[in-house]
Amino acid sequence: MPSFSYTGRDAAGEQVTGRQDAATAGQVAGFLAERQITPIRITLANEEKAKGSGDIKISKPKFLQKVSLDELIIFSRQMCSLTKAGVPITRAMRGLALSVNNPLLQKTLFQVTDDLEQGHTLSGAINSHPKVFSRLYVSLIHVGENTGNLDGSFAQIAKHLELERTTIKNLKSATRYPSFVILAIVIAMMIINIFVIPAFAGVFASLGAELPWQTRVLVSISSFTWDYWYLLVGAAVCSVVAFKRHIKTERGMLQWDRYKLRLPVVGGLFTRITLGRFSRTFALVMRAGIPIEQGLVIVSSAVGNTYIGSKIQGMRKGIERGESFTHTAQQANMFSALVLQMLAVGEETGNVDELLEEAADFYDQEVEYDLKGLASAIEPILIVTIGMMVLVLALGVFLPLWELSSSVNR
Numbered sequence: 001m002p003s004f005s006y007t008g009r010d011a012a013g014e015q016v017t018g019r020q021d022a023a024t025a026g027q028v029a030g031f032l033a034e035r036q037i038t039p040i041r042i043t044l045a046n047e048e049k050a051k052g053s054g055d056i057k058i059s060k061p062k063f064l065q066k067v068s069l070d071e072l073i074i075f076s077r078q079m080c081s082l083t084k085a086g087v088p089i090t091r092a093m094r095g096l097a098l099s100v101n102n103p104l105l106q107k108t109l110f111q112v113t114d115d116l117e118q119g120h121t122l123s124g125a126i127n128s129h130p131k132v133f134s135r136l137y138v139s140l141i142h143v144g145e146n147t148g149n150l151d152g153s154f155a156q157i158a159k160h161l162e163l164e165r166t167t168i169k170n171l172k173s174a175t176r177y178p179s180f181v182i183l184a185i186v187i188a189m190m191i192i193n194i195f196v197i198p199a200f201a202g203v204f205a206s207l208g209a210e211l212p213w214q215t216r217v218l219v220s221i222s223s224f225t226w227d228y229w230y231l232l233v234g235a236a237v238c239s240v241v242a243f244k245r246h247i248k249t250e251r252g253m254l255q256w257d258r259y260k261l262r263l264p265v266v267g268g269l270f271t272r273i274t275l276g277r278f279s280r281t282f283a284l285v286m287r288a289g290i291p292i293e294q295g296l297v298i299v300s301s302a303v304g305n306t307y308i309g310s311k312i313q314g315m316r317k318g319i320e321r322g323e324s325f326t327h328t329a330q331q332a333n334m335f336s337a338l339v340l341q342m343l344a345v346g347e348e349t350g351n352v353d354e355l356l357e358e359a360a361d362f363y364d365q366e367v368e369y370d371l372k373g374l375a376s377a378i379e380p381i382l383i384v385t386i387g388m389m390v391l392v393l394a395l396g397v398f399l400p401l402w403e404l405s406s407s408v409n410r
Helices: 025-034 045-050 069-084 089-099 103-117 122-126 135-147 150-207 213-227 229-247 250-260 267-287 292-300 306-320 325-332 337-349 352-409
Strands: 003-009 015-021 038-044
Touching: 069 089, 069 150, 089 103, 103 122, 122 135, 135 150, 135 267, 135 292, 150 213, 150 267, 150 352, 213 229, 213 352, 229 250, 250 306, 267 292, 267 306, 267 352, 292 306, 306 325, 325 337, 337 352
Parallel strands: none
Antiparallel strands: 003 015, 003 038
C-alpha cells in the first residue's frame, strides 16, 4: 500500500504534518477530516524523495503567472474552515501563504497579511489585488466582515466558484467539437493544396493537355501558395495580432462579445451560459444584502461578456430612474418570457434571489440540452463542407483525368 505525506491544520490553526498509508489520496483526506484536520497538501512519499535539493525549479514568467479557479476554490474552502474554527485572519492567511505552490498567489497572500497587520480590513487588503480577487469576491468579503459571517461568505464564494468552473467547462465543451472540425477542414485543404494538386498538375503538364478552367484555378491557387507562402504566413500572423489588439480595446471587445452571441449553432448556447451566470451571480449578490444598484455593477463585470454587461448597466440606470426590476429586465431584451414571469413573481413576493436561482437552474438545463444536441447540429455542416471539397476535387482534378483517358482510348 502506498504511503502519503500530508500537511494540514488542526482546529486550532496549528500546522500538522505526518505520513499515512492509504490506497488513494482521497482516503488520506477522509482520515484527516475525521481528526478535524484541514488538508493543505497530500503527496506520495516517494515523490517527495524524488525531489532532490539539487533540482532546479523553473517558474513561469510574470506575465504568464495567474491564479487558477481551482486554486481560488481551495483557498476559499480553507479560509472558511479556518475562520469557522476561530483562527485569527492574519494567522490563517500567513499559514496558507506558506503552503501554496503558486508564486503569484503566495506573494499576494503575504502582501494581504502585511496589510492586515497594518490595520487594513480584509476586503480592503484584497481589493488591492484585482488580478487575483474579482470585484464580486471583494464585495462578498466586505459583506461578511460587516455581518460577522466571514466564514459564510467564504463558503458562498467557494460554491459560486465551483459553479463558475462548471460553466467554463460547459463553454469548453461547446467550442471543442466545432474547433476540431474547423481545424480538420483547414488541415485537409492545406494538404490538398500543397501536395495533391501539384502532383496532378505535373501529370497534366507532361501530357500537354488543355485543362478546363476549374483545374486552372486550382493549379493557380496551389502555385501561389508554393511561391508566396511566406506572405500568407505573414498575413495570417499579422491578422491574429491585429485581432487580439482590437479585442483588447473597449469597442473591439464589445463588438466581439456581441458577435459571439450571434454565431450560428453555438451563439444561442453562449447566450444561455452567460445569462445563467448572470442569474446565479445576481442571486448570490442579493442574498448577501448588497444594494441592487451596486449589485448590478458588480455582476456586469462578472458575467464574462461585455455586451451583456452593457445591457446589465442599462438595467441599473433604469432602476435608478425608479423603474421596477422586472420592467428593466424586459427592456434589456435578454430574457425569455418564462424567466421574465419568474422574475415578476419573485419581485411581487420579495423572493427575487430565489427566483433568480431557479432561473439559473433553468438556463443550466437548457445548456445541458444544447450541448447534447450540438454534435447533431454540426454534423450537417460538416457533411456539406466535405461534400463541397469532394466536388471541387472531382471537377478540378478527376474530371480532366477522365477526359484524358477517354481521348487516349479513342
